[in-house]
Structure formats: C-alpha cells, structure tokens
Amino acid sequence: xxxxxxxxxxxxxxxxxxxxxxxxxxxxxxxxxxxxxxxxxxxxxxxxxxxxxxxxxxxxxxxxxxxxxxxxxxxxxxxxxxxxxxxxxxxxxxxxxxxxxxxxxxxxxxxxxxxxxxxxxxxxxxxxxxxxxxxxxxxxxxxxxxxxxxxxxxxxxxxxxxxxxxxxxxxxxxxxxxxxxxxxxxxxxxxxxxxxxxxxxxxxxxxxxxxxxxxxxxxxxxxxxxxxxxxxxxxxxxxxxxxxxxxxxxxxxxxxxxxxxxxxxxxxxxxxxxxxxxxxxxxxxxxxxxxxxxxxxxxxxxxxxxxxxxxxxxxxxxxxxxxxxxxxxxxxxxxxxxxxxxxxxxxxxxxxxxxxxxxxxxxxxxxxxxxxxxx
Ligand SMILES: NC(=O)C1=CN([C@@H]2O[C@H](COP(=O)(O)OP(=O)(O)OC[C@H]3O[C@@H](n4cnc5c(N)ncnc54)[C@H](O)[C@@H]3O)[C@@H](O)[C@H]2O)C=CC1
Ligand SMILES: O=C(O)C(=O)[C@H](O)COP(=O)(O)O
Numbered sequence: 001x002x003x004x005x006x007x008x009x010x011x012x013x014x015x016x017x018x019x020x021x022x023x024x025x026x027x028x029x030x031x032x033x034x035x036x037x038x039x040x041x042x043x044x045x046x047x048x049x050x051x052x053x054x055x056x057x058x059x060x061x062x063x064x065x066x067x068x069x070x071x072x073x074x075x076x077x078x079x080x081x082x083x084x085x086x087x088x089x090x091x092x093x094x095x096x097x098x099x100x101x102x103x104x105x106x107x108x109x110x111x112x113x114x115x116x117x118x119x120x121x122x123x124x125x126x127x128x129x130x131x132x133x134x135x136x137x138x139x140x141x142x143x144x145x146x147x148x149x150x151x152x153x154x155x156x157x158x159x160x161x162x163x164x165x166x167x168x169x170x171x172x173x174x175x176x177x178x179x180x181x182x183x184x185x186x187x188x189x190x191x192x193x194x195x196x197x198x199x200x201x202x203x204x205x206x207x208x209x210x211x212x213x214x215x216x217x218x219x220x221x222x223x224x225x226x227x228x229x230x231x232x233x234x235x236x237x238x239x240x241x242x243x244x245x246x247x248x249x250x251x252x253x254x255x256x257x258x259x260x261x262x263x264x265x266x267x268x269x270x271x272x273x274x275x276x277x278x279x280x281x282x283x284x285x286x287x288x289x290x291x292x293x294x295x296x297x298x299x300x301x302x303x304x305x306x307x308x309x310x311x312x313x314x315x316x317x318x319x320x321x322x323x324x325x326x327x328x329x330x331x332x333x334x335x336x337x338x339x340x341x342x343x344x345x346x347x348x349x350x351x352x353x354x355x356x357x358x359x360x361x362x363x364x365x366x367x368x369x370x371x372x373x374x375x
Contacts, residue, residue: 062275
C-alpha cells in the first residue's frame with residue numbers, strides 16, 4: 001500500500017510504518033502526478049484536496065487531514081467518489097487555547113496591565129474557542145461567547161451578539177472556521193465597519209483563518225488606532241503575509257497556534273485510528289508513547305502565584321516572544337513562513353508539566369493550574 005504524507009506531519013513513520021510504504025511530499029506543492037498511484041493520502045492545511053489533484057488517483061482508499069479546518073478539502077468530491085475522509089476535530093484545540101491565553105499574559109506584561117479583571121469575548125465557541133475560554137475562566141476572567149450557530153443549535157451556554165461582545169469586551173479572540181456564504185459567513189467578519197466598532201484599547205487576537213479579518217482594512221485601521229493591540233497567527237495570502245501588517249502586530253507568528261507536539265501527535269493519531277477502522281485493522285499503537293519527555297517536567301511552587309509568575313511558568317511550555325522574533329526575521333524570505341512551520345517541533349502544552357502539590361502554598365493556585373491543564 002502506498003501512503004503519501006505531508007513531510008510536516010510528525011509521527012507518520014511510528015504510526016503508519018507497518019501499514020505500507022510511506023512517501024513524504026511537500027504538501028503545498030503536491031501534484032496530481034505525485035498522488036496518481038497513492039492508496040492513502042495524509043495532508044495538512046496547505047494542500048488543496050480536490051478534483052484537480054485526485055481525478056487520476058484511482059486506487060485512493062482514504063484521505064486524512066491532520067487539521068481542525070477542512071476549508072482546503074473538497075469533501076463533496078470525496079463523498080461522490082466514496083473515498084473515506086477524516087479530519088482531526090479538536091486535535092489542536094488545547095494548543096490554540098493555550099496560545100491565546102499565553103498571548104494575553106504576554107500583552108498584559110508588555111503594557112504593564114493585569115490580565116485578571118479584563119473581559120474577554122470569544123467569537124466561535126467550538127473546540128478552540130472553548131479551550132481558550134477554559135484557560136481564561138480558570139484564571140478567573142469573565143468570558144463572553146458569540147456563536148450564533150451554536151445558539152441556534154440549542155447549546156445551553158449563554159451567547160451574546162457580535163455587536164454586544166465588541167461593545168463590552170476588553171479582549172476579542174477569534175475562533176471561527178472560514179465560510180464564504182450563508183447567514184453566518186465569516187469571510188471578512190471583521191471588515192472596516194466592524195474594526196471601527198472596537199472600543200479604545202481593545203486587544204484583538206486572530207488564531208483561526210487570516211481572511212476572517214480584512215487585512216488591508218486592518219492595516220488602515222491600526223495606522224489610525226495605535227491603542228488597539230494585535231496578536232496575529234494567521235494571515236491573508238499565506239505564506240506571504242503583508243509586511244505592513246506584521247509590523248503593526250504586537251505578536252506575529254506563522255499559523256502555528258495549534259503547533260504543540262501534543263496537538264500534532266493527536267492529529268496524526270486520529271488519522272491512524274480512522275485508517276485502521278477503514279481497513280478493518282486493530283489500532284494497537286498508543287498516543288502517549290509518541291511524545292518525547294519534557295525537560296521541565298515538574299514544578300515546585302512555594303508562594304502565592306503572581307501573574308508574572310504564571311507567565312514565567314507558561315513560558316516553560318511556550319515562549320511566544322521567541323516565535324515572534326524568529327517570524328519577524330524570516331517571514332519576508334521566499335520560504336521563511338513555511339520553513340519556520342516545518343521546524344516548529346519544540347512547543348509543549350501545560351499538561352507536559354506535573355505540579356508537586358505538597359509544596360504549593362495555596363490550594364486555589366493549585367486548582368487554577370490544574371484547570372489550566374497542568375498535571
Ligand atoms: N491557527 C491555527 O493553527 C489553527 C487554526 N484553526 C482554525 O480555527 C477554526 C476553528 O477551530 P475549532 O474551534 O476547532 O472549530 P469548531 O468547528 O469546533 O468551532 C468553530 C465554531 O465557530 C462557530 N461559528 C461559525 N460561524 C460563526 C460566526 N459567524 N460567528 C461566530 N461563531 C461562528 C461554529 O458554530 C463553531 O462552534 C478552524 O476551522 C480552523 O480554520 C484551527 C486549529 C489550529
Ligand atoms: O487545524 C487547523 O485547521 C490548522 O489550521 C492547523 O493547525 C494548521 O496546521 P497545518 O495543517 O497547516 O500544518
């Protein structure tokens with residue numbers, strides 16, 4: 001069996017090595033010829049999976065995308081050809097949630113403010129939005145959710161309109177899929193008019209898809225509104241973000257908000273499980289055996305935890321300042337954006353650290369850190 005896999009998908013050898021011969025490819029430049037004799041295709045978000053790519057791949061038995069988003073996949077086309085497809089919903093939700101939370105801690109420190117006490121608006125209350133809300137609520141922040149789709153589906157949480165969220169939130173974090181049509185379309189959800197609604201000193205984070213914000217309008221807006229602070233992980237025109245916009249963001253990264261080792265491993269593992277099911281095989285490998293040990297795997301705390309100390313602890317698993325610095329140094333080169341993503345293999349989730357509870361001064365801190373995800 002021939003398995004074609006994106007070269008940026010980790011743990012493919014460990015999970016799929018027994019199932020067939022693996023060929024690694026550059027997912028962004030994948031051609032129809034390369035996949036013409038594939039039995040299995042494993043992609044990430046940069047591969048357009050459609051008729052043009054797959055019409056000649058007549059042996060294809062399975063397509064998997066180790067991502068949450070499916071906007072790069074013609075799912076109707078696969079269904080019409082009866083090719084089983086799976087993505088990996090939720091695989092990197094914790095990573096995105098922690099990225100957003102840690103970015104907010106970084107902004108607070110940079111501007112000499114307290115994160116605690118702020119009101120955060122989450123737009124899109126699915127897997128990643130809920131993961132961000134979990135961190136924020138664990139830390140005692142008030143969180144408002146806007147998700148008209150979930151509200152219509154009868155989700156029991158409390159939802160507000162986008163206008164109401166913008167009017168009340170100090171921080172807004174975007175967690176919607178990209179959709180180009182329908183009542184709740186998200187393409188340019190934040191256009192010039194919406195941006196002009198932002199309250200003074202709002203922090204705006206985008207870790208979902210670049211096109212959820214009109215990037216040109218954002219440049220024009222930010223040039224007039226320096227009070228608004230931006231954290232941008234996703235961009236219009238990836239892998240070539242607009243240089244003016246990178247310069248205007250407080251923290252800028254190359255679409256890696258979901259790139260924890262845990263998140264990547266979960267993504268590949270979910271494809272492995274699904275392929276085994278499709279092939280009628282037992283999935284006998286384990287997820288935990290894939291992850292390397294973490295250098296800071298235990299923390300001892302003796303005093304009450306300040307916000308600065310929480311940020312220091314967070315930087316053990318993810319130092320956003322490093323990625324921001326690297327990104328500014330490489331994004332303008334031809335392959336800088338993709339190379340940085342390819343080499344991004346160092347980030348962990350809070351769960352990689354075990355708390356030594358007996359030395360914690362306050363049970364409240366312990367409980368907060370546990371809810372954040374520490375072990
Ligand atoms: N930066 C990164 O590395 C990553 C980016 N993503 C992106 O984030 C998106 C969201 O991921 P998940 O939370 O896992 O997806 P999800 O499908 O679990 O949640 C998305 C939520 O957005 C809601 N929604 C749709 N239209 C809306 C609108 N107009 N206003 C408010 N809410 C709306 C949906 O009802 C849903 O609850 C993905 O589709 C993907 O594009 C996901 C993972 C990593
Ligand atoms: O899951 C998604 O959706 C994402 O945006 C991915 O985390 C992006 O990673 P790649 O699939 O492009 O490596």
